[in-house]
Amino acid sequence: MTRVLIVGSGGVGTMAALTLSSKEHVEVTLVVRSDYDLVTLKGYTFNSVSFGVIEGWRPQHVAKSVEEAAENGPFDFIVLSTKNVPDGPTTCEDIIRPAVKIGKTAIVMIQNGLGIEGPMLREFPGCVILSGVSLIGLTNLGGVIKHSHRDLLLLSAFDNPSVPKAECVRVAKQFQELYQHADPAMNNVVLEDDAQQSRWEKLVYNSVLNTVCTISGLDVNRCQINGANEGIFGLAMDEVYAIARSTGVEIRPELKSYYQHIGDGLFYLPSMLVDLRKKQLLELEVILGNPLQIARKNNVPVPILSTIYQLLKMIQFRVKEERGMVNVDEAAYKGVSSDDYPSFFENSQKEV
Amino acid sequence: MTRVLIVGSGGVGTMAALTLSSKEHVEVTLVVRSDYDLVTLKGYTFNSVSFGVIEGWRPQHVAKSVEEAAENGPFDFIVLSTKNVPDGPTTCEDIIRPAVKIGKTAIVMIQNGLGIEGPMLREFPGCVILSGVSLIGLTNLGGVIKHSHRDLLLLSAFDNPSVPKAECVRVAKQFQELYQHADPAMNNVVLEDDAQQSRWEKLVYNSVLNTVCTISGLDVNRCQINGANEGIFGLAMDEVYAIARSTGVEIRPELKSYYQHIGDGLFYLPSMLVDLRKKQLLELEVILGNPLQIARKNNVPVPILSTIYQLLKMIQFRVKEERGMVNVDEAAYKGVSSDDYPSFFENSQKEV
Numbered sequence: 001m002t003r004v005l006i007v008g009s010g011g012v013g014t015m016a017a018l019t020l021s022s023k024e025h026v027e028v029t030l031v032v033r034s035d036y037d038l039v040t041l042k043g044y045t046f047n048s049v050s051f052g053v054i055e056g057w058r059p060q061h062v063a064k065s066v067e068e069a070a071e072n073g074p075f076d077f078i079v080l081s082t083k084n085v086p087d088g089p090t091t092c093e094d095i096i097r098p099a100v101k102i103g104k105t106a107i108v109m110i111q112n113g114l115g116i117e118g119p120m121l122r123e124f125p126g127c128v129i130l131s132g133v134s135l136i137g138l139t140n141l142g143g144v145i146k147h148s149h150r151d152l153l154l155l156s157a158f159d160n161p162s163v164p165k166a167e168c169v170r171v172a173k174q175f176q177e178l179y180q181h182a183d184p185a186m187n188n189v190v191l192e193d194d195a196q197q198s199r200w201e202k203l204v205y206n207s208v209l210n211t212v213c214t215i216s217g218l219d220v221n222r223c224q225i226n227g228a229n230e231g232i233f234g235l236a237m238d239e240v241y242a243i244a245r246s247t248g249v250e251i252r253p254e255l256k257s258y259y260q261h262i263g264d265g266l267f268y269l270p271s272m273l274v275d276l277r278k279k280q281l282l283e284l285e286v287i288l289g290n291p292l293q294i295a296r297k298n299n300v301p302v303p304i305l306s307t308i309y310q311l312l313k314m315i316q317f318r319v320k321e322e323r324g325m326v327n328v329d330e331a332a333y334k335g336v337s338s339d340d341y342p343s344f345f346e347n348s349q350k351e352v
Numbered sequence: 353m354t355r356v357l358i359v360g361s362g363g364v365g366t367m368a369a370l371t372l373s374s375k376e377h378v379e380v381t382l383v384v385r386s387d388y389d390l391v392t393l394k395g396y397t398f399n400s401v402s403f404g405v406i407e408g409w410r411p412q413h414v415a416k417s418v419e420e421a422a423e424n425g426p427f428d429f430i431v432l433s434t435k436n437v438p439d440g441p442t443t444c445e446d447i448i449r450p451a452v453k454i455g456k457t458a459i460v461m462i463q464n465g466l467g468i469e470g471p472m473l474r475e476f477p478g479c480v481i482l483s484g485v486s487l488i489g490l491t492n493l494g495g496v497i498k499h500s501h502r503d504l505l506l507l508s509a510f511d512n513p514s515v516p517k518a519e520c521v522r523v524a525k526q527f528q529e530l531y532q533h534a535d536p537a538m539n540n541v542v543l544e545d546d547a548q549q550s551r552w553e554k555l556v557y558n559s560v561l562n563t564v565c566t567i568s569g570l571d572v573n574r575c576q577i578n579g580a581n582e583g584i585f586g587l588a589m590d591e592v593y594a595i596a597r598s599t600g601v602e603i604r605p606e607l608k609s610y611y612q613h614i615g616d617g618l619f620y621l622p623s624m625l626v627d628l629r630k631k632q633l634l635e636l637e638v639i640l641g642n643p644l645q646i647a648r649k650n651n652v653p654v655p656i657l658s659t660i661y662q663l664l665k666m667i668q669f670r671v672k673e674e675r676g677m678v679n680v681d682e683a684a685y686k687g688v689s690s691d692d693y694p695s696f697f698e699n700s701q702k703e704v
Contacts, residue, residue, distance in 0.1 A: 215567060216666035221685055226669050232662045235655075265685045303587075303655035310584045311663070314568035317578050333573055333617045 002178060005069055005099050006030045006059075008081035011138035012110055014044060014145055016079050017059045018051060019179060019187055026178060029061035029072045036064050038143050048147035050186045067098045074101040077175060079132075081110045085281045086119065087316070089325060093123040102126045106171045110134050110153070112206050113286025114199055114294070117158040125162035128171040130155060131195035133202050151187040153179065154198040169193075200244040201251055205259045206287045208236045210272040211308050214282065215315065220263035220270065229260045232304065239302045243291050246298035279319055284312050354530060357421055357451050358382045358411075360433035363490035364462055366396060366497055368431050369411045370403060371531060371539055378530060381413035381424045388416050390495050400490075400499035402538045419450045426453040429527060431484075433462045437633045438471065439668070441677060445475040454478045458523045462486050462505070464558050465638025466551055466646070469510040477514035480523040482507060483547035485554050503539040505531065508547040521545075552596040553603050557611045558639045560588045562624040563660050566634065567667065572615035572622065581612045584656065591654045595643050598650035631671055636664050 004020055006013045009032045017030045032039045043056035063069035078096050086092075096107065103126045109116055110132035120129045133154040138147040155176055157168035172191060180189040192198060209220055212232055216223060223233065237256050244251050272282050288309040295302045320326045356372055358365045361384045369382045384391045395408035415421035430448050438444075448459065455478045461468055462484035472481045485506040490499040507528055509520035524543060532541040544550060561572055564584055568575060575585065589608050596603050624634050640661040647654045672678045 212663070212666075215663050217670050218666050221682075222669065222673075222680060223666055225680065226662070226666045228662070228666070232659060267680075267682050267685075304659050307584060307656050307659040310578075310580070311564070311567050314564075314570050314575055314578045314580070317574065318569050321574075328574060328577065328619075330573075330619050333619075 001025055001027055002077070003027050003073060003075045004029070004077045004079060004178075005066075005073065005075040005096075006079045006081065007066060007069075007096055007099075008079075008083075009033070009035065009039075009140070010081060011140040011145055011147070012134050012136060013079065013081035014140055015048075015136065015138060015147060015151055016081065016110070016179070018044075018046065018048075018054075018057065019151070019181060020079075021059055022181060023178060027061070027072070028059040029063055029069045029075075030059045031063050031066055031069050033064065035143050036062070042143065045144045046147060047145070050147065050150055050181075066096060070099045073099055073105075075099055075105050077106050077108055077178070079108045079110060081134075083275070083281070083283050084109075084111045084113055084116050084286045085283055086285050088281045091119060092116070093119045097123070100124055100127065106130060106175065108132055108155075108175060109158075111286070112202060113283060113290065114203060115290035116286050117195075121158070121160060121162070128163050128168050129158045129160060130172055130175060131158050131199065133195075133198040135202075150185065153187070153189045154192055155179075155189055156192040156195040156198070158195050196247070196249050197251075200240070200247075200249045201255055203244075203287065203291065204237055204240050204251060204255055205262070206272075206283075207240055207291060207305065208233055209259065209263070210270040211288060211312055212236070213270045214272040214276050215308065215311055217273070219267050219273075221265070221267050224260075224264075233260055236304045236308065239295075239300075239305045240291065242300050243295045243298070243302065246300045247294060276315065276319065279322055281319055281323075282312060282316050284309070284316050288312065353377055353379055354429070355379050355425060355427045356381070356429045356431060356530075357418075357425065357427040357448075358431045358433065359418060359421075359448055359451075360431075360435075361385070361387065361391075361492070362433060363492040363497055363499070364486050364488060365431065365433035366492055367400075367488065367490060367499060367503055368433065368462070368531070370396075370398065370400075370406075370409065371503070371533060372431075373411055374533060375530060379413070379424070380411040381415055381421045381427075382411045383415050383418055383421050385416065387495050388414070394495065397496045398499060399497065402499065402502055402533075418448060422451045425451055425457075427451055427457050429458050429460055429530070431460045431462060433486075435627070435633070435635050436461075436463045436465055436468050436638045437635055438637050440633045443471060444468070445471045449475070452476055452479065458482060458527065460484055460507075460527060461510075463638070464554060465635060465642065466555060467642035468638050469547075473510070473512060473514070480515050480520050481510045481512060482524050482527060483510050483551065485547075485550040487554075502537065505539070505541045506544055506550040507531075507541055508544040508550070510547050548599070548601050549603075552592070552599075552601045553607055555596075555639065555643065556589055556592050556603060556607055557614070558624075558635075559592055559643060559657065560585055561611065561615070562622040563640060563664055564588070565622045566624040566628050567660065567663055569625070571619050571625075573617070573619050576612075576616075585612055588656045588660065591647075591652075591657045592643065594652050595647045595650070595654065595657075598652045599646060628667065628671065631674055633671055633675075634664060634668050636661070636668050640664065 006017050017028050020026050021028050043058045046054040061072050084092050106128040107120055108130040117129050135152040137149040157172040160168050176189045176191045181187050241251050292309055358369050369380050372378050373380050395410045398406040413424050436444055458480040460482040469481050487504040489501040509524040512520050528541045528543045533539045593603050627634055644661055
């Protein structure tokens with residue numbers, strides 16, 4: 001029996017639960033927080049291009065928390081498909097910690113962004129850490145999953161100083177077999193020998209279109225109506241290409257135009273903008289902060305991404321303050337009095 | 353009798369009405385739109401550092417529109433203290449047109465931004481156009497004006513191809529005498545020989561702190577808590593300095609630090625952010641668009657200001673759409689189908 005814990009019950013996590021549950025000898029535990037009562041009472045409804053219409057579906061185990069889920073362990077795999085917000089109240093490593101068994105559990109990070117493996121490698125030495133880049137079109141609205149494309153997962157093992165490469169690859173291969181449906185029309189799990197190429201390539205979308213739409217409050221099409229393709233989108237994408245190149249990754253040139261036109265005619269809100277409207281924290285650090293640290297280290301000039309990052313950092317601060325996660329004690333900030341305002345000009349102007 | 357029309361009854365316009373009304377031989381007409389009933393019924397209340405507490409004050413004439421005000425003309429001066437939004441539904445030149453008498457009326461633009469004189473020079477040849485940079489601390493909330501610093505007005509004549517320089521200077525001097533209160537403690541009208549230095553210097557504040565606060569939704573202090581002084585504020589200010597330098601204007605170096613600390617300990621919202629929260633159009637083109645056109649012409653690299661501008665242009669578009677000024681016909685935009693989404697990756701990934 002292979003035991004899999006899935007943490008993060010958005011679209012990706014729920015589809016993973018459904019897919020893995022179709023295999024014999026796999027026991028799935030899904031952590032469901034906000035929709036727990038709904039899911040235990042009614043189950044999930046799928047309207048899936050691959051699996052058809054399924055109603056009232058539940059995985060073998062549903063748990064309210066990772067602590068509670070740990071009773072169904074020890075787990076061979078933890079699939080982590082939550083948002084990744086290292087500057088939030090709880091980091092991903094703290095979320096899964098109660099269910100990780102060092103030396104046994106492999107962690108499959110189906111998340112966006114760069115450098116997400118760093119904290120896991122540090123906190124869980126001896127665990128294999130896998131990278132999953134998910135290319136899937138779905139939404140999960142209150143337990144109803146609409147799934148419009150065959151699920152593509154680009155899978156690989158992160159470089160790992162505490163586990164031999166061969167063992168990492170063996171575990172990645174094991175998860176590929178586990179997650180690949182018997183019918184290849186149902187999904188496609190591609191094993192890659194390195195995580196970085198796919199992660200950088202997905203970043204071209206996430207660090208540019210997601211972020212600009214979030215700041216402007218507009219969908220991709222409305223940004224384009226305002227000239228974004230020739231302007232901020234294109235220029236910011238060039239900077240992502242340049243940072244990747246400084247690490248030895250050549251992002252395919254045609255990806256830029258592909259992403260510039262991915263939303264043509266589709267007036268949908270990118271996920272980060274949806275998060276902002278719900279006053280949820282943004283995946284800012286893994287999507288922009290970490291790439292910018294690499295740019296700084298490698299002396300890559302990135303004025304546009306850096307400006308976008310600083311603006312989003314302030315917007316993130318606003319969300320944190322609105323949620324009571326940070327508190328500004330205004331009385332503690334003393335400064336020049338506003339009564340001095342025009343004095344600079346008063347004293348320095350020369351009359352003609 | 354000198355007849356003055358004041359268009360724009362915010363803090364600056366109302367203080368101008370009060371100041372000019374204190375002079376004999378000046379007849380003031382003030383155009384009041386939204387607060388018209390309030391002002392005609394109750395008048396203004398001033399709580400002024402210069403004029404003290406005044407209640408129930410009204411200028412000689414209050415008009416609901418410029419058309420109506422024109423009956424009190426012809427005017428020697430039109431003081432224009434509205435927002436300047438050339439991409440809005442009504443341009444400043446169209447607003448004042450019914451009251452302009454070519455060859456008689458001088459237009460005093462007490463407004464922010466650069467290049468604001470262009471449309472006036474084009475539309476009203478033969479009229480003297482004056483520049484007013486107002487450094488004044490006041491608010492006008494529903495007819496109650498709180499005025500906290502002595503009013504400083506930096507006055508000059510814009511270069512004018514259709515009026516001899518000597519005549520422009522004579523008219524500027526005339527308005528200085530008109531607007532300068534007999535008691536110098538009341539206000540300070542400084543006549544400068546050129547408009548550009550002061551306009552660029554005020555732009556260091558308006559094009560940087562105003563814009564960044566508007567995008568982030570934070571006041572200046574909260575931006576600073578997030579490192580803005582060393583980051584986006586400082587870097588964007590350097591770009592304003594560089595554009596000004598390309599036109600021959602040397603902004604005083606110490607102004608940067610002055611503006612970086614102007615809001616220390618003061619948790620107020622800059623006016624552009626207040627406009628956005630009220631869903632009013634932003635003074636984007638005169639504050640950023642026009643300076644960026646100069647940068648382009650003079651080959652000054654301005655990646656940060658340009659990014660800020662593009663983001664604000666999208667935000668402005670959002671405001672326009674919310675106000676029904678633009679309409680996006682979503683059905684008219686056809687593009688690639690979302691069903692093609694993962695195909696790019698499906699077809700190009702190599703398995704290991």
